[in-house]
Amino acid sequence: MKIVLHICCGVCAAATVERLAAEGHQILGIFYNPNIYPLKEYQRRLQATYRVAQELNFPLEVPPYRPKEWFRQTTSLEYEPEGGRRCEICFRIRLKETYAYMLASGSDAFTTTLTVSPHKSAEVINKIGREIGGDKFLARDFKKKEGFKHTIQLAKQWGLYRQDYCGCLYSLRQRNESITHHHRPLC
Numbered sequence: 531m532k533i534v535l536h537i538c539c540g541v542c543a544a545a546t547v548e549r550l551a552a553e554g555h556q557i558l559g560i561f562y563n564p565n566i567y568p569l570k571e572y573q574r575r576l577q578a579t580y581r582v583a584q585e586l587n588f589p590l591e592v593p594p595y596r597p598k599e600w601f602r603q604t605t606s607l608e609y610e611p612e613g614g615r616r617c618e619i620c621f622r623i624r625l626k627e628t629y630a631y632m633l634a635s636g637s638d639a640f641t642t643t644l645t646v647s648p649h650k651s652a653e654v655i656n657k658i659g660r661e662i663g664g665d666k667f668l669a670r671d672f673k674k675k676e677g678f679k680h681t682i683q684l685a686k687q688w689g690l691y692r693q694d695y696c697g698c699l700y701s702l703r704q705r706n707e708s709i710t711h712h713h714r715p716l717c
Contacts, residue, residue: 535640544585561592
């Protein structure tokens, strides 16, 4: 099956692409993340994603970076906790773009790397994906079967950049506020 894979970062893409390819799927990656702040962080994550696309030999589509649209839809939710309504809107924005690309590319299905993170609810992400694309959404929880552990191993092996916050301005603020407590990479 030809699958469009929404990729949030290179680290999360590594084991996810490997798993889908091992199942016999042809992967088309799409890096659409208008939530990532600031631009320098967006560029770091994009470069890591290009590296994974090169290592695993799959094409990567990169639509324009449009943070203003993301801010427009999430501004009133800046004080929501991680995993709250703001995140649901963010997932929806990115999965809608992925679904549109799936339709335009003539692919069979779409899915996302977001579920490989232990910090994100696969249940919420899969629900949103099915609402957008119905049976065209490949619902998965890529963190299962040690998916997250494997993606970290590949990131170390390939020397990929690992971020230490989800990506948006609000998660960066949260990270900065808690930096005195403990600091660890998320992906």
